[in-house]
Every structure is written in structure tokens, then in C-alpha cells.
């Protein structure tokens with residue numbers, strides 16, 4: 001993200017939180033939160049925008065536009081200063097605690113004099129929280145646990161970890177159960193696992209206790225557990241209200257809030273049990289999510305789109321765009337073999353592709369350069385291409401002869417042009433000098449994009465989830481260059497990367513950039529990661545036409561002419 005946008009979004013979000021702690025107008029609170037979201041996801045820098053241009057952005061009115069300018073120029077604004085002045089310093093951090101919202105923070109502050117984490121912990125240990133009206137012992141335990149988590153530092157799960165734990169739970173639950181929450185929406189990282197089930201309460205509690213580290217809370221409506229150190233919530237539903245429950249627990253929270261607004265217009269209240277008519281008090285229940293959408297006059301919204309990024313309005317018009325489906329993928333566009341640092345032979349890659357019903361697999365081994373073990377130099381790449389032809393004589397799945405060539409620090413590629421010309425498809429990736437500043441890195445990648453022989457930019461931001469932040473790069477410029485040069489950007493489906501992420505995918509898609517889904521598999525089981533790439537593509541609003549891998553072999557090769 002652009003540094004100015006990051007700064008401005010941070011200040012706006014803080015203002016929203018502080019307003020809420022001070023019990024100010026909820027519309028104003030929402031307006032700042034929304035503006036923070038808009039600026040945070042903006043493709044261009046607000047640094048160069050005047051107030052008129054800012055006001056033209058969705059969710060930004062005159063008052064906020066002025067503040068955006070003020071923050072962009074000075075790093076702060078008077079409103080932020082005023083609110084900070086009026087707020088004890090340790091208070092805003094309490095908002096990050098699980099189960100603690102601004103209203104709770106406000107009450108803890110006003111009624112117990114809590115002004116920070118230490119105070120809060122002391123109050124909980126002295127049982128002063130359960131003494132508050134409307135708070136109970138349970139809430140006090142919850143807060144203590146949250147304080148513990150905050151002290152240890154929070155971290156989110158990778159998709160693979162979350163899927164594994166969800167599978168363990170689904171197997172343990174004695175009845176039908178579905179994954180909800182961020183895992184169902186296909187987010188790149190998962191906070192906690194959410195499951196909805198029709199199974200009986202008692203038996204479920206028993207079965208889950210066997211796989212859990214600890215049962216945090218077991219009630220008639222919900223069970224919360226810790227499993228392998230992670231949190232999971234299980235909600236109980238009945239078949240007649242399963243639809244509303246699944247919808248609610250899938251979220252996102254922002255999407256749910258928008259849906260409730262939609263329901264409010266004809267005088268209904270939407271919650272996890274169904275739609276209640278305000279006048280008659282009658283509750284309508286729904287077996288499926290689609291029935292809820294229909295009752296709201298909307299076409300169904302796929303889970304991956306439920307982030308309040310414009311999908312609700314489209315669904316109300318019946319204009320949800322078609323999204324790419326796993327079935328439409330005809331091949332994997334990023335696979336390593338034992339010729340570089342992978343474990344599969346060429347024959348094994350072809351066999352694995354055939355088994356998955358693919359038309360083609362792009363063999364894209366590393367090029368030789370510093371820091372990559374067993375990378376291919378020009379002669380070995382040529383020999384590999386002969387070996388690939390050999391395999392293709394008998395294989396039902398065609399191996400495409402490719403390479404993942406290094407983009408060196410100066411933007412040059414680590415293989416000569418002739419080598420690249422002999423490839424079917426070329427991925428170019430940054431694997432070194434990650435610390436370059438934004439302009440240098442951006443020009444480096446654009447230099448590669450402009451090369452005639454480069455078809456795909458691999459893992460464009462270089463992030464490793466939980467281990468390495470994205471490189472500093474101006475994705476707006478990269479996306480523009482990719483569009484102009486008809487170079488595809490990769491959606492790297494490896495759960496440790498998931499790069500590009502959804503926001504950039506959407507920006508690229510809107511500009512007509514093609515996206516190539518690749519698993520970056522170094523071993524056969526990793527080929528299954530493809531579904532994560534598809535989920536990410538869907539989160540980025542991609543239809544089949546936006547994805548390179550939906551093309552037939554002939555179409556794909558035609559690109560290179």
C-alpha cells in the first residue's frame with residue numbers, strides 16, 4: 001500500500017474508534033471507519049489528490065475529504081488530536097481484545113476507571129467486572145483470556161492449518177456440519193474457526209471435548225473450544241433455520257451489517273434466526289441461504305464476495321458477475337520438478353496432471369542465479385525441453401516447457417533471450433534484493449513486464465504469510481504496465497504466499513489484466529493448493545475469462561505466436 005494511504009487510513013480508523021469510545025454519533029463513527037477502508041484499498045495515492053477528487057470517492061464527503069488532506073500533509077489532524085487529548089492512552093488498545101467492543105471499553109472506563117490492559121486484568125481478577133450490570137462471570141473469564149492472548153501477541157492461522165483443524169472438528173461432530181466464517185469466505189488468513197451444525201448439543205460437546213485442548217464454553221446455542229492452541233466456535237442450528245444461521249456466521253461482519261440495512265427498508269429485522277417483521281413480530285425461517293437472499297430480493301452472493309465491496313448492491317439488481325469455478329481450470333501454471341528444487345520427475349508431473357483431469361501443466365523450474373539451489377542455466381534448460389518433448393509423446397496431459405526466471409536486482413533476467421524464446425511460457429519472479437525501495441522495485445518488475453518473452457509475473461508482492469511482508473512496490477503502476485504489455489500476473493496459490501491478494505486481483509481484473517493461477521508445487525500433494533488460488537480469484541471478482549488457466553492448450557500457446 002502507498003505510504004500516505006496507509007497513514008491516512010490508520011488515522012481515520014483511529015478517529016472512528018475514539019468517537020465510539022466517547023459515545024458519539026454512530027453515523028459519524030461508521031463514516032470514518034468506511035473512509036479508512038476506502039483509502040486503505042485505494043489504487044492511487046491520496047497524496048496527489050485535491051479535495052474535489054477525494055470527495056468523488058465513495059464514502060468520502062466534504063468533512064472527511066478535508067481531514068484526508070490535512071492528514072496527508074501533516075501526518076495528523078485536529079480531530080485526532082482533540083480525541084487523543086480526551087482519551088486515556090491505554091484505552092484504545094483494549095478494542096483489540098476478543099469480545100471487547102467500544103461500548104464495553106466505554107463502560108469499563110466510566111464505571112470501573114479502567115484505562116489500560118493492567119487495570120483491566122486487575123479488575124477482572126478482583127471480580128469487579130462480573131459486578132457490572134449486564135456483565136456476568138462468563139464475560140469476566142472471556143476478558144481474562146483475551147488479556148492473556150494480547151500479552152502473548154495474536155497471530156492468525158494459515159489456510160492449511162485452519163482447514164486441517166476444521167476437518168478434525170467436522171469428523172468429530174456427530175451430525176451434519178458446515179464451515180462458516182472467514183474460512184468459508186476463503187480469506188488468506190484465518191482468525192478463528194466457525195462451524196454450524198445440526199448435530200445434537202450434548203453429543204457434540206462430548207465429541208469435541210475429545211479433540212479439544214480445552215472446552216472454553218459449552219452452552220445450548222454454542223460451544224467454544226481451543227484446539228491445537230487455536231480458537232473455534234460451533235453454533236447449533238435446526239434444519240428450519242439453518243439458512244439464516246449459516247449466512248450470519250459466514251459474515252463478513254461488514255457484509256452482515258449491510259444485509260441488515262437492506263432488510264430494514266421493508267421493515268424487517270435480520271438475525272441468525274431469520275427475518276422478523278417489525279409490525280407483526282412474525283419470524284420467517286429459512287432452510288437455505290438462497291431462501292434468505294430471495295426474501296431480501298437479492299440474487300445469492302457467493303461467500304467469497306461477502307466483504308461489502310459493492311456486491312450487495314449488485315445482488316439487489318440481480319447482477320452478481322459470474323465467478324471462475326474450479327471445474328473450469330484446465331491446468332496448473334506453476335510447477336517445479338526435480339530438475340531444480342522440486343521432488344517430482346517430469347513423468348510424475350504429467351501423471352499427476354492427468355490424474356487431476358488437466359490438459360496441461362507448466363513446468364517452471366528456477367533459473368540459475370545466486371541463492372537458488374539447482375537452478376537451470378541455458379544448456380540444462382535446453383536439455384529439459386528435450387526431455388519434456390519426450391514425455392509429451394505418451395502423456396495424456398501436456399507438459400508446457402517453461403521456466404521461472406529470476407528478475408535480477410536491476411530488472412534484467414537471469415537467462416539469455418534465446419533460452420526464453422524457446423519456452424512455451426515464461427514466469428519471471430523476484431527472489432532477491434527484497435529490500436529495495438518502492439520506486440526501484442516497481443521499475444525492476446515493470447522492466448520484466450515489458451520484456452516480450454515474459455508471460456507471467458510470479459508471486460508479485462513476494463510476501464510470505466506470517467514470515468515476510470510484501471516488498472515495497474507500487475501495484476497500481478505494475479497493474480497498469482501488465483495491462484499495457486498483456487503480461488499476466490500470478491495468483492500464487494501456495495498457502496504460505498497467496499500472492500496476489502484479493503484487493504490487487506480485483507484492481508488487476510478491473511483493468512483487464514489476465515491472472516495465472518499456479519500452485520508453485522514442489523511436491524505432488526501441493527498441486528491440491530489450486531483451489532486456494534481459485535478462491536482468491538473469486539474474492540478478486542474474477543470470471544473465467546480473466547484467468548489464463550481456463551484457456552485451452554491451443555489458445556494458451558497462441559499468445560506467444
Ligand code: DGT
Pocket residue numbers: 180181182183187189190191192193194248249250251252253256257
Ligand atoms: P476471522 O475469524 O477473524 O478470520 O474472521 P471471521 O469473519 O470468521 O469473524 P468471526 O469469527 O469474528 O465471526 C464469524 C462471523 O460471525 C462473522 O464473519 C460475522 C459474524 N459476526 C461476528 N461478530 C459480529 C458482529 O458483531 N455483528 C455481526 N453482524 N456479525 C458478526
Ligand code: CA
Pocket residue numbers: 181182183191192193194
Ligand atoms: Ca472466524
Ligand code: CA
Pocket residue numbers: 181192193194233
Ligand atoms: Ca468466531
Ligand code: ZN
Pocket residue numbers: 404429431458459
Ligand atoms: Zn518463485
